[in-house]
Amino acid sequence: MAVGFSSVDDELFREIILDHYRNPRHKGGLDPADVTLEANNPLCGDEILLSLRLRQGAVEGIAFSGRGCSISQASASMMCDSVAGKPTDEASATVQRFRDMMLAEGGVDGLGDLEALQGVKRYPVRVKCALLPWNALLQGLADGSAGENRP
Amino acid sequence: MAVGFSSVDDELFREIILDHYRNPRHKGGLDPADVTLEANNPLCGDEILLSLRLRQGAVEGIAFSGRGCSISQASASMMCDSVAGKPTDEASATVQRFRDMMLAEGGVDGLGDLEALQGVKRYPVRVKCALLPWNALLQGLADGSAGENRP
Amino acid sequence: MTAITDPATLDVDRVRADFPVLARRIGERPLVYLDSAATSQKPLPVLDAVERYYWYSNANVHRGVHTLGTEATELFENARRRIAAFIDAPEDGVVFVRNATEGINLVAASYARELLSPGDRIVLTEMEHHSNLVPWQLAAEHAGLELAYIGVRDDGTLDLERAAELLRPPTRLLSIAHQSNVLGTINPVRQLVEMAHEHGAVVCVDAAQSVPHMPVSVRSLDCDFLAFSGHKMCAPMGIGVLWARPELLERMPPFLGGGSMILRVDLDHSTWNSVPHKFEAGTPDVASAAGLAVACDYLDAVGRDRIHAHELSLTRHLLDVLDEVGGLSVYGPGSVPERGGAVSFNVADVHPHDVGTILDREGVAVRAGHHCCQPLMRRLDVDATVRASMYLYNTHAEIDALGAALHEVKRVFRV
């Protein structure tokens, strides 16, 4: 399946994706971190290590490290941007909305920069790349809320 | 490959073959035996146990036991008939002539009753059945002549 | 008469038109193929699926970002889903193997040999195929396990009293044929699973002769492992299935090592991919897997109930014809539905190979030999048998042709 794309901004590799790939936000460690999660795709080798600090019902800190393609790395960077400092229930809602956008038919709006990742939907094998960090976050929010009564 | 055959005497299952199958000659043990050989066809389960007593350069005694189809059993019976009491070099020559008959193109004569087994050649999968006892005899003559200086 | 037992509901002429090999002649005679228990013939939709795969989508799986690789991976993973549905089982327990034999070896090597302990007992039966005997013998020898056997009664069924005695500690595993390839006996697997589970043993089902011929539900059998071969169920050769409870697969160490089954490989140590991939090392036969999925579609389109009913009707007719021929010894249960469409017999003192050769001259293909069941042959006190086995494409007229050919055997051998 060949896909047409404009010569100005590639429909898959949008400017903003390349920017997050080359200049990832929230990349590195987090100290202290409450939860650390690994997500990987054994078949293509993408790896994401996600660190979270949840405090008083909010995502006080978030960071990621790892390696992978522009889609998984940009997705991780934009994800961290979109949930950092947000109440956990709002973060959970974002996760849900993002997954819906990637897995369901039709577009979604209200996700800001993240909407740039919609182009991935036309490349079904790459959808897994986009979702990789989000699967880690989903798990982290679940684990973290269980451990919220930490100091 | 279907093969025509007369209604009087089947080209494969000749009278004489059925006779040797139902009334095998030299069937049983041999006491004493110098050499005992086993030959089998693991894929169809045919088994031949051949016992030989070689004395003064001759096949003084020969017997077989085992189980299998009419071709292998009749072949064993006719083989024993044809070499019993014969000088070992004559027996070896018979083995050679029989193998030539079964494996080479064209007919051979001078093999007496054994010629009845020529019909098997048109059934290539069954040639192994006919040869089974002969392989044992070939081996037995070789082993036996090595041990001829026995009492 | 219900639809299930009315053979008229299977349009055998239409089915036969799908199997090109059935037009084959053996010399002057039309081929009468009665050896489907050894391997089945293949219908056009299956052959087309294989050809289509190689014409359009051939690529290696699980590793590609290119279009062909993606298509091949989808075909392969869709086949996994299709097979899971076909046997009514969770999909992540479907491991692709070459054939039933490899499937059983996998369980013997990775479960029995690795997870059982010296003194643990494995129970088999006297009617098993070598493929369901030798792997356990090898595992037993290596791991110090004990083997015990459920006997076969004179009517060709299992000695269930003995089974009840054996299915208690130290028994940890029962492996058993769903349907015997020699006797046709359909074993009470569900009942045996209950007995085994009650005492903590797991059950492996050799379904090589059942999945092709009748509806089989893993969920309702409640078994722990189930192995079968594609080539006996209208699919290409080279593909088979081991279904295993995913929890067990999780606990089992890998069977073969190599590409695709790993998560991470270091020089001295590796970690494993998720199940079922952990058990699929190296490039699989994607074409045959795609063919197997289409074979499932084909069998379901004809209707597995209908196929089973058709075979029972053929079997009933065959038993009558053998009776009419006379002078034969027929093995296994004497009536359907306690048995399926594999029927073994002998003709007086005529050796089965001789019977086979004469039948072949008449165009009738049957199997003659020990059928990879030497212990059962000893139990029956025979060296070998003749076996006629049937499938959806066989007709009542073909059974009659077998009957006529058996008269020819009797004429030639004067019995």
Next chain:
Amino acid sequence: MTAITDPATLDVDRVRADFPVLARRIGERPLVYLDSAATSQKPLPVLDAVERYYWYSNANVHRGVHTLGTEATELFENARRRIAAFIDAPEDGVVFVRNATEGINLVAASYARELLSPGDRIVLTEMEHHSNLVPWQLAAEHAGLELAYIGVRDDGTLDLERAAELLRPPTRLLSIAHQSNVLGTINPVRQLVEMAHEHGAVVCVDAAQSVPHMPVSVRSLDCDFLAFSGHKMCAPMGIGVLWARPELLERMPPFLGGGSMILRVDLDHSTWNSVPHKFEAGTPDVASAAGLAVACDYLDAVGRDRIHAHELSLTRHLLDVLDEVGGLSVYGPGSVPERGGAVSFNVADVHPHDVGTILDREGVAVRAGHHCCQPLMRRLDVDATVRASMYLYNTHAEIDALGAALHEVKRVFRV
């Protein structure tokens, strides 16, 4: 110019006409298939052989007296002879397996695990495919064997000095790729065999990337085991070959148990069929074996020297094109004939998957990833590479198409 180095001697248009998949379009673009190291495409004569088998002669092997069974057995055993001739090896050492991975597992399980002793050493190299690493790791763990690795030098060749050190006691086995699937390096197998034999070690050759691409003679390599896959050499999936010295096969215990590999089965003990049958349990993939024999015919008709020369010419052109594109890191030996037609590279900071996706949009199928060589990736200090790999049906124009598509990658990623 000699015939060997003149690519004009291979009539690539005529060859391409035999491969239906090459007419495939990816969107608007013609398919440019540069992933033959993963799996090759199949020519019509091979597909026809498979179809002919199923249309006329499909049956189980080695057990039948009926005509189809005899024909199938002949096809299968003739295939064994054909393969033996193709690799110039004694025929009774040809064991049919699913793929190279299974072949290597067989040696690791039945030779290394069973016949070597704790403390014995197995030598591998840093450039091996997971299929030539993990089986040895598993065997080493079970049998207390030691593993050691020959390193890869910066130019993509093996450290032969280290090899000389390692190939002495307690080394008992060396297993090595004939040609690297990532670097294209052609290893000096013959020389390594001599070194190993001098100190009493046996050598297993992973020939997955050599047998398809160049003339390989087991007799002149003098190796003890050699494994390869049919699917990478124009044959159907699901069939591969392990060649082993018959004397070694005699000494090795069975790998898988089941039908066909036995001589006699009793309830508690069995004895084994002659080699190579002892290692072929269960129903084999006769159709794919027949296809493999025809693939050998096909490759020989085109000419293996000619194929090799054509690939070297393509490789030379590819190295030039990559150089012209600029800004790439290219791995492995920089020149032919020290390397074959699998070329790995990276485009600046662009991840290989992103490269692969853009190339796919241009119709160009390459592989992106670790290529089942994670340890080698670490040695190269990369996560993954892009790999273009060539075969007899590729053209110089296709290499140019790859070059143009790489410019597109650079445009999109602004590098």
